[in-house]
Amino acid sequence: MLDNIFTVGLNLLAFILPVSIAATNIVFFPLAALWLLAAKWTFPKWRPVWGWPEKFFLVYLAASLLSAALSVNPAHSFLVIWKKDFYILIMVVLVALVREEKSCARLLRLFMAGALLTAVVGLIQCAVGVNATDITGGYFLYLPPRLAHWPRPILNALAMLNGRVLGTRGHPLAYAECLLFNWAFAICFLLSSSRPRAWAGWTGYLILIGGGLLVSQSRGPWIAAAVIAFLAMVTSNTRKSWLLLGLCALFMAIFATVPVLRDRAVSILDRSHSSNIERLHMWRAGLEMWKSHPLLGIGPGSVKAVSLQYQTPHEQVGGSWGHLHSIYINCLAERGALGLLTFFLFIGALCRDLWRGLRKSSGDPWREAVFRASLLGVLGFFIGGLTEAVYNTAVVMMTFYFTVGLALALARHDRHA
Numbered sequence: 001m002l003d004n005i006f007t008v009g010l011n012l013l014a015f016i017l018p019v020s021i022a023a024t025n026i027v028f029f030p031l032a033a034l035w036l037l038a039a040k041w042t043f044p045k046w047r048p049v050w051g052w053p054e055k056f057f058l059v060y061l062a063a064s065l066l067s068a069a070l071s072v073n074p075a076h077s078f079l080v081i082w083k084k085d086f087y088i089l090i091m092v093v094l095v096a097l098v099r100e101e102k103s104c105a106r107l108l109r110l111f112m113a114g115a116l117l118t119a120v121v122g123l124i125q126c127a128v129g130v131n132a133t134d135i136t137g138g139y140f141l142y143l144p145p146r147l148a149h150w151p152r153p154i155l156n157a158l159a160m161l162n163g164r165v166l167g168t169r170g171h172p173l174a175y176a177e178c179l180l181f182n183w184a185f186a187i188c189f190l191l192s193s194s195r196p197r198a199w200a201g202w203t204g205y206l207i208l209i210g211g212g213l214l215v216s217q218s219r220g221p222w223i224a225a226a227v228i229a230f231l232a233m234v235t236s237n238t239r240k241s242w243l244l245l246g247l248c249a250l251f252m253a254i255f256a257t258v259p260v261l262r263d264r265a266v267s268i269l270d271r272s273h274s275s276n277i278e279r280l281h282m283w284r285a286g287l288e289m290w291k292s293h294p295l296l297g298i299g300p301g302s303v304k305a306v307s308l309q310y311q312t313p314h315e316q317v318g319g320s321w322g323h324l325h326s327i328y329i330n331c332l333a334e335r336g337a338l339g340l341l342t343f344f345l346f347i348g349a350l351c352r353d354l355w356r357g358l359r360k361s362s363g364d365p366w367r368e369a370v371f372r373a374s375l376l377g378v379l380g381f382f383i384g385g386l387t388e389a390v391y392n393t394a395v396v397m398m399t400f401y402f403t404v405g406l407a408l409a410l411a412r413h414d415r416h417a
Contacts, residue, residue, distance in 0.1 A: 002042065005034065006097050014110035017402055018118050018178060019168050021395045028398075032093050046096045049412050052349040057088055060342035064300055067335045071299020072306060080301030087397045094405030099413045101367075104406050108185070108370070111402070115182040116205060119212035122167035122175060125160050126215040132159040135166070163260070164217040169395065176218035177390055178399045180380040183209050183225050185403075187232045188373035191240050192365040203243065210251055217264050224383035228376045235372075278315065279325045279387060285310035286329035290336065297336035323392050327385035330392070350404060351378060357411030367410065374407035 009031040016023040035042050064085060068077030098104050131141040135156045141163075147155065164172035186209060190202035213225055229248055233241040255261050267273045271280075288310060289298055298306055307321040315321075324330040331340045354374050361367035381390060381400055390396045 014107040015114040018114035056346040067296040077299040090401040091405035098409035118167040122165040122212040125165040130159040172216045176216035176221035181377040184376040185373040188369040192369040220384045220387040224380040282324045286324040286333040289333040323389035330389045
């Protein structure tokens with residue numbers, strides 16, 4: 001019975017994770033609670049695996065708890081840790097429950113299907129053209145006349161946010177950052193496939209996922225997607241790299257011919273662009289926060305409480321900053337040098353296990369693709385984190401731990417166990 005419950009639960013989790021964070025919470029946490037609370041019956045068969053990544057994460061968690069205890073608002077900091085750090089449970093549960101290669105393959109297929117649905121929703125939003133200042137109750141910047149009398153909930157679901165699509169997510173950046181993981185997997189599956197029909201399928205998939213990334217107008221994910229594609233091509237020894245190069249040329253042509261996208265891309269290096277100016281100021285302010293508490297930082301989630309004093313009068317009009325638009329600066333400011341160092345140790349141990357899995361999979365194209373895609377997904381996460389505090393975004397962390405969790409499960413269990 002438990003086998004069936006876990007199988008159905010994991011299947012649902014894999015499909016809805018790219019689609020809805022609310023539904024993800026409804027499915028995952030009861031599933032995790034069953035596994036933990038029924039440990040007397042579940043652990044003999046689905047025992048947790050404590051490798052170096054999990055051990056280093058506990059060190060990172062200990063440093064974070066110490067930082068929270070000494071923060072300006074300990075109660076709030078402990079709550080932030082509970083809300084943000086414990087998403088690693090997704091990885092732990094997957095490693096324990098997913099013990100067969102065929103199960104991993106099935107979950108990846110469902111995950112890719114859910115992401116495709118979300119990408120298509122984003123492209124539909126772009127095509128319909130509804131544009132709003134807020135998808136929950138703001139005013140419309142543009143509303144096609146033919147839709148003027150449609151119910152507001154439907155218009156909210158179809159609306160772009162200030163000209164940027166968000167699919168089924170609450171923000172364009174969360175939408176784009178989650179699609180990056182699917183971008184990495186689709187590229188690696190394309191390069192590893194041996195049948196022309198599979199090439200065509202993955203090419204179509206990449207066009208839709210890439211299109212979703214484009215219309216999100218999210219600059220950090222654009223850079224990450226380009227780096228992922230480049231590294232996948234230069235590390236591949238297959239002629240299908242030329243097919244991927246052709247796809248990249250297609251997207252570059254779209255950038256060059258669509259003024260909104262071109263201007264958005266050019267703004268990446270524009271130091272006079274308003275968002276770039278604010279980011280640079282945030283980073284300088286974050287370093288000042290860190291200097292005031294170099295070892296343990298000001299406490300998890302404390303940027304909002306102290307940032308007002310670092311803002312200009314113009315910036316203060318919008319209220320205090322909730323984060324510093326960089327996982328590195330944000331972690332350094334809130335958890336100090338010890339927090340950032342232990343977080344990197346955790347990620348280093350994680351990448352080490354994934355790299356070992358890749359090396360042991362030589363000669364098995366599918367397994368190689370999974371491990372390579374997971375490593376590229378981690379890289380994309382950190383590239384996006386240069387300009388965004390992606391660690392603070394629950395849906396991104398859920399997706400991160402889901403993808404690396406499946407790869408770790410593949411590495412730690414016998415492929416046919």
